[in-house]
Amino acid sequence: MLRAYTLAFLVFLYAPIALLPIFAFNSGTVIAFPLDGFTTRWFSAVFSNRELHAALGNSLFVAVLSAVLSVLLGLAAARANIRYRFRGKTAAMGLIMIPLVLPEIIVATSLLVVIVRFLNLPLSLWSLIAAHVLICVPFAVAILNASFQALDPALEEAAIDLGETRASTFRRVTLPLVMPGIVASLLISFTISLDEFIIAFFLTGSDVTLPVYIWSLLRFPKQLPIIMALGTLLVLASVLILTIAEWMRRRGLARAGKNDSGGFL
Amino acid sequence: MSRDNDPLIRLGGLEKYFGDYHALRGIDLDIGAGEFFSLLGPSGCGKTTLLRVIAGFEGVDAGTVAIGGRDMTRVSPNRRPTNMVFQSYAIFPHLSVGRNVGFGLRKVSGDAAEKRKRVDEALEMVGLAGYGDRAAHALSGGQRQRVALARALVLRPKVLLLDEPLSALDKKMREQMQVELIRLQRQVGITFILVTHDQEEALVMSDRIAVMFEGSIAQVAEAEALYRRPIDRRVAEFIGVMNFLPASISDGVVEVAGLGKIVADDLQSTAATNGAPVAGFRPETATILFPGQDAPGRIAEGRIAEVVYYGDMTYYDVRLDGCDKPVRISMRNVFGRPVLEIGAQARLSWSPGAVTLFC
Numbered sequence A: 001m002l003r004a005y006t007l008a009f010l011v012f013l014y015a016p017i018a019l020l021p022i023f024a025f026n027s028g029t030v031i032a033f034p035l036d037g038f039t040t041r042w043f044s045a046v047f048s049n050r051e052l053h054a055a056l057g058n059s060l061f062v063a064v065l066s067a068v069l070s071v072l073l074g075l076a077a078a079r080a081n082i083r084y085r086f087r088g089k090t091a092a093m094g095l096i097m098i099p100l101v102l103p104e105i106i107v108a109t110s111l112l113v114v115i116v117r118f119l120n121l122p123l124s125l126w127s128l129i130a131a132h133v134l135i136c137v138p139f140a141v142a143i144l145n146a147s148f149q150a151l152d153p154a155l156e157e158a159a160i161d162l163g164e165t166r167a168s169t170f171r172r173v174t175l176p177l178v179m180p181g182i183v184a185s186l187l188i189s190f191t192i193s194l195d196e197f198i199i200a201f202f203l204t205g206s207d208v209t210l211p212v213y214i215w216s217l218l219r220f221p222k223q224l225p226i227i228m229a230l231g232t233l234l235v236l237a238s239v240l241i242l243t244i245a246e247w248m249r250r251r252g253l254a255r256a257g258k259n260d261s262g263g264f265l
Numbered sequence B: 001m002s003r004d005n006d007p008l009i010r011l012g013g014l015e016k017y018f019g020d021y022h023a024l025r026g027i028d029l030d031i032g033a034g035e036f037f038s039l040l041g042p043s044g045c046g047k048t049t050l051l052r053v054i055a056g057f058e059g060v061d062a063g064t065v066a067i068g069g070r071d072m073t074r075v076s077p078n079r080r081p082t083n084m085v086f087q088s089y090a091i092f093p094h095l096s097v098g099r100n101v102g103f104g105l106r107k108v109s110g111d112a113a114e115k116r117k118r119v120d121e122a123l124e125m126v127g128l129a130g131y132g133d134r135a136a137h138a139l140s141g142g143q144r145q146r147v148a149l150a151r152a153l154v155l156r157p158k159v160l161l162l163d164e165p166l167s168a169l170d171k172k173m174r175e176q177m178q179v180e181l182i183r184l185q186r187q188v189g190i191t192f193i194l195v196t197h198d199q200e201e202a203l204v205m206s207d208r209i210a211v212m213f214e215g216s217i218a219q220v221a222e223a224e225a226l227y228r229r230p231i232d233r234r235v236a237e238f239i240g241v242m243n244f245l246p247a248s249i250s251d252g253v254v255e256v257a258g259l260g261k262i263v264a265d266d267l268q269s270t271a272a273t274n275g276a277p278v279a280g281f282r283p284e285t286a287t288i289l290f291p292g293q294d295a296p297g298r299i300a301e302g303r304i305a306e307v308v309y310y311g312d313m314t315y316y317d318v319r320l321d322g323c324d325k326p327v328r329i330s331m332r333n334v335f336g337r338p339v340l341e342i343g344a345q346a347r348l349s350w351s352p353g354a355v356t357l358f359c
Helices: A002-024 A041-048 A050-083 A089-100 A104-118 A125-149 A153-161 A166-195 A198-203 A210-217 A221-256 B047-055 B097-101 B103-107 B112-125 B141-153 B171-188 B199-205 B223-228 B233-238
Strands: B009-018 B021-031 B036-040 B062-067 B082-085 B159-163 B191-196 B208-213 B216-222 B243-250 B253-256 B260-262 B267-271 B278-281 B286-289 B300-309 B313-320 B327-332 B345-350 B355-358
Touching: A002 A221, A041 A221, A050 A089, A050 A125, A050 A166, A050 A210, A089 A125, A104 A125, A104 A198, A125 A166, A125 A198, A153 A166, A153 B082, A166 A221, A198 A210, A210 A221, B009 B047, B021 B047, B021 B216, B036 B047, B036 B199, B047 B062, B047 B082, B047 B159, B047 B191, B082 B141, B097 B103, B097 B112, B097 B141, B103 B112, B112 B141, B112 B171, B141 B159, B141 B171, B159 B171, B171 B191, B171 B199, B191 B199, B199 B223, B208 B223, B208 B233, B216 B223, B216 B233, B233 B267, B233 B278, B233 B355, B243 B327, B243 B355, B286 B327, B313 B345
Parallel strands: B036 B191, B036 B208, B082 B159, B159 B191, B267 B355
Antiparallel strands: B009 B021, B009 B062, B208 B216, B243 B253, B243 B278, B253 B260, B278 B355, B286 B345, B300 B313, B300 B345, B313 B327
């Protein structure tokens, strides 16, 4: 019974993804069985579509910058949270983590109002980056909190005791030891930003990101197979990124001599 | 031990607060060059805080820290001639043993070959020759401890600070490391300051010991003096085992419950207490007389309440006539003489000078 349930669950979870490559190579424009014939036309369409490339470029630009900014802010917040005691810490940490549970539609509308009405700024990829940092920082902080928690404070003291300054201690001891956490939070933030739709839909002006572009394609049924091809490529990229992340994580654990206690894969 | 007129470390009037908590209360202490010094006390007595003040990890609210004749009160830890062995050892898990030991040499002048030689020498000194390329996380507890020692000593500090370095080791390993630490200290000849809550460890290892309670130093003395002449009841209770019996003094005559009147010769010393007067004696200063033995004027009668056999020693708990609480007597077992049994009648005697009066 449990076995059947597990099987059904996995099919439900992964069958739609398995459909992506099937229809990506199907020559018919209608997404339905029976299949027509084999073609790579949709993939060539993906590779020759200028608008799609621009959208992908925008997405990567937003995702990379959002991830880097989120992790920098997350590092500062997590280190302060674990290492120091100060007034209003609980409140500050709570406010940082709130976007995690705040509906994105609310973040999107309120930011739209603030940016357009109060700040009188034009919508651009930068406004989207600001918003994505807001929703990515909680994830980065959550991961980095764990990294700093696992770091013996005596290690940093030992480095200072052995003649290092605070800055060189961070470089020689802290950074290498929290690096797995940094890589993990970079990848998570990157992924979140890359596939975020609602805020991107509200806050991008003329420069659309990939999810927004895909959404716009849905209005043209004939373009649907192109989305399938694009989706297939994105799945491959995701698997690749996750594999790299997991490989980095295990290597980090092995170097620190810790036991494996779960992870992505 | 060599102590000059000018101490290597001079602490004057140290006060330290953590919020409302008064962690150090008026600490004055001199520690000499080449001394093996221990800070001993129960947890929360401020001994670790004091060590961290000497290292520079904690600032003070009042008072001065001078090391080698220089005021170091506001000098940061990386500029002090002190190095620390942390309780958790704080071995850098991402570096090899050799890189751990050589960590602090980066800012020391000298070429790479010379530094490598220093690392090898330090590893050899702690008995880890040839371990340089091992991964730090693959070491046992005792080996980590040695790496931490080598890493601190390779910088040739004036003072080595040890924060409960043996508390994470098992008994056998701990005893072995005690001996090695003493040997190492004699070999390098620098000042070692050890923080410990284990009085036995402090007695075994130190030239001098400071006993701390509630943020202040109760007594500073050599191990034997501390054991034989505790300054007050707290110290006497903390160091080793001492039997306490109610005492009364009238016209200069001391009478102790269970022991009777005490002759002046038997009173070794007097010490302070904050309660009613009591007389104390150590388990090994008294003995159970065997039939035929006598000790006029130093006899107390009682019954054996408990026997704890240790092979070379036997501990007897003896309930003296007129006392509720049994006193503990430790006796060396002698071949051919049977160990006494529970319930047996016992005649107790004590050595001259055995009794300390707390009044």
